[in-house]
Amino acid sequence: MQLEQMYQEIILDHYRRPHRQGLREPFDAETFHVNPTCGDEVKLRVKLSGAGPDAVVEDVSYDALGCSISQAATSMLTDLVVGRTVAESFTTLEAFQAMAQGRGQVEPDEDVLGDAVAFAGVARYPARVKCALLGWMAFKDAVARVTDSAAQTNGVKR
Amino acid sequence: MTAVHTRTASALDVTKIRADFPLLARTVRDGKPLVYLDSGATSQRPRQVLDAERAFLEQHNAAVHRGAHQLAEEATDAYESARARIAAFVGADPAELVFTKNATEGINLVAYAMSNAALVDGDAEQFRLAPGDEIVITEMEHHANLVPWQELCRRTGATLKWFGVTDGGRLDLDTDPITPLTKIVAFTHQSNVLGTVNPVAELVRRAREVGALTLLDACQSVPHSPVDFHALGVDFAVFSGHKMLGPSGVGVLYGRSELLEAMPPFLTGGSMIELVHMETSSYAPPPQRFEAGVPMTSQAVGLAAAVDYLTEIGMDQVAAHEAELTRAAIDALDAVDGVTIIGPTDVVDRGGAVSFVVDGVHAHDVGQVLDDRGIAVRVGHHCAWPLHRRFGLAATVRASFHVYNTLDEVNALVDGVRAAQEFFGETR
């Protein structure tokens, strides 16, 4: 059955018992992303320490309204990026995005993606790709806001 | 599930009808028979429609209302005959029917004609809007009958107001925002989410009392029940071909003839003119005035074939059949623990869009389980985001029917919803 391939047990676990849910202080940036086709939304905060690509993701907190795929992807995102550097988490983000948008043609790299390989099945359903990416794009945007404003206060042109 | 059967109590021979729709015979998702419950978004087309388009293109294709050769004559005849048949189907005169790309374009046409009227002095007084004037809509509108009015307000300084919706999914007539400042009241005939059929006569009466125009979004009514625009007394109405067994790329704007006569154009260019000079031009009478450029032609011919097809079945029959499916879907879904129907649960003044939520299972996930079983429904806000917000929801699941659907398909839907509950339940 196709369903089990898409909704791997680990996805359902994250959906039922999401990690790091809720909005917390302190945070450096907050973003709000919606999926206009279905109305799903996520408000997400990041707290970084340090600067540049070596900054470490201290915390990701969120409040999300959405399907199991978007909820589980956001929950798992926090496992994969908290405690790692911005550079490392963006490597994972890019691999995740490539897999999700790969229409099943992209071989996922488990070393980079960890548990997130479970989302490989989503790539076969184009309508659900946005669900899987909602939290990740909010994270990317939030990190960019922190680094952009840091760059601005330093007078650095980007 | 097993093969689709076509049991219904109504007089329709649905097996015979289904045989006209090639697409309904296909399978999806690894060989599962298709259960198509998304006709509210777009309907499937019978062979009669596909054949009519092909026959036109193979025999008569030419630019209409241009040229004097034989093909041009035949194409123009086919196009105008399509207009006449579609007009008769909705209780209008042919000259009151403007072909548009879809209903969305029809609404925009009126909205832009009104903002053009606001810019130019002279006639078209009743279309003019100024700061302080008001436009009235409802909270249950499709974005197509909401965003164009927001934009018109932005361009003219008019104010947007709306009727609320009751918890039961009916229009709240007590929240009446119509005042002597109201210039137009635009509302849906039948909600694409709730299924609610609105009291057109009452709304027209209230609008007329203050001299406001009315525009009826008939997208979800014309395909499913007998509709007569003259009898309803609305000033304007719109619908789309693709929701009524016809082609996409063709829709209709109906306007009472005195109004179309007085209304300034929206799109301008070829085919809509009377006289053209380098400095200035004058315009053709309606409906040509509103059909700039070479129009969709095979699509109009296809839509007329869809109208013929529906007429042969009888719109009363179509409505009765869909009412039966709606009754069955509401009763069966209501009986499932954890399922809540959004919209009226009685079938009085209610059409066949059945939207619902399932406790603990997001609409997308319900839709995925249904899709896995070959059942096509719509999930999300169905282009009625404010309405969903009104009910505190981001997304619902919507099943919608047409004349080719069966009670067995309703049962498949309900089984699928139960399967989704099981799949996402804690117990798995």
Ligand SMILES: Cc1ncc(COP(=O)(O)O)c(C=O)c1O
């Ligand atoms: C009630 C209602 N109004 C307007 C529309 C817009 O129709 P179209 O997209 O064909 O212009 C739809 C279709 O989705 C509808 O259901």
